[in-house]
Amino acid sequence: MRHTIFIFLLILVAIQTYAQRPTVEEYKMQQEQLKKSALLRELDSGVYYMDLEAYATADTKFRHVLENIKSVPSDLTFYFGKNSFYLKKYKQSIDWLTKYIQLKGTNGQYSEESASLLKLAETEYLKEKSNERQKAGEVLSSNYDIDCGPSGKVTCPVCKGDHVVIKKTAFGSEYTTCSYCNEHGLLTCEQYNLLLRGELKKAN
Numbered sequence: 001m002r003h004t005i006f007i008f009l010l011i012l013v014a015i016q017t018y019a020q021r022p023t024v025e026e027y028k029m030q031q032e033q034l035k036k037s038a039l040l041r042e043l044d045s046g047v048y049y050m051d052l053e054a055y056a057t058a059d060t061k062f063r064h065v066l067e068n069i070k071s072v073p074s075d076l077t078f079y080f081g082k083n084s085f086y087l088k089k090y091k092q093s094i095d096w097l098t099k100y101i102q103l104k105g106t107n108g109q110y111s112e113e114s115a116s117l118l119k120l121a122e123t124e125y126l127k128e129k130s131n132e133r134q135k136a137g138e139v140l141s142s143n144y145d146i147d148c149g150p151s152g153k154v155t156c157p158v159c160k161g162d163h164v165v166i167k168k169t170a171f172g173s174e175y176t177t178c179s180y181c182n183e184h185g186l187l188t189c190e191q192y193n194l195l196l197r198g199e200l201k202k203a204n
């Protein structure tokens, strides 16, 4: 009888132990947690290097986090955007800083810094683009004065010489007088060149 009770207890203990072992799901979750903590440490380390102005090292770390983390923490959108700015990757910087502002609005911890960096990045990006155009040697007509020929008159390209512009509205077509040319639908050569550069003022 004592024997039977003992064996019974033993089985009970065995069942209990078996039931308490971590399931595969739990094990996976633990691994996931560990991986995430490691990535967040890597992120912190990236910020550390960024603050030391070691932008290339920071970049490697941030990229590692981006490529391995399941969902990107909103702060990383700021850090990566900021670091990209200092790496002179302006388009990339604009992209990530904009994301941060979209996520956090004006009340985020880094909203103000994001907005001012974004402005700088946009300025630099525009400069870069116009430099590229110059480098590529694109020759644009608007940089030249075009000789309009002996008459010195050009048919207005806006209204195609009709001196009337037709606007489609919800209520049908609306006819207005062209604001650029004279009553014959003509521009002087000077007006024509200004128009090409987007500098011709409307007459009415």
Ligand SMILES: [Zn+2]
Pocket: 156, 157, 158, 159, 160, 161, 162, 163, 164, 178, 179, 180, 181, 182, 185, 186
């Ligand atoms: Zn016109």
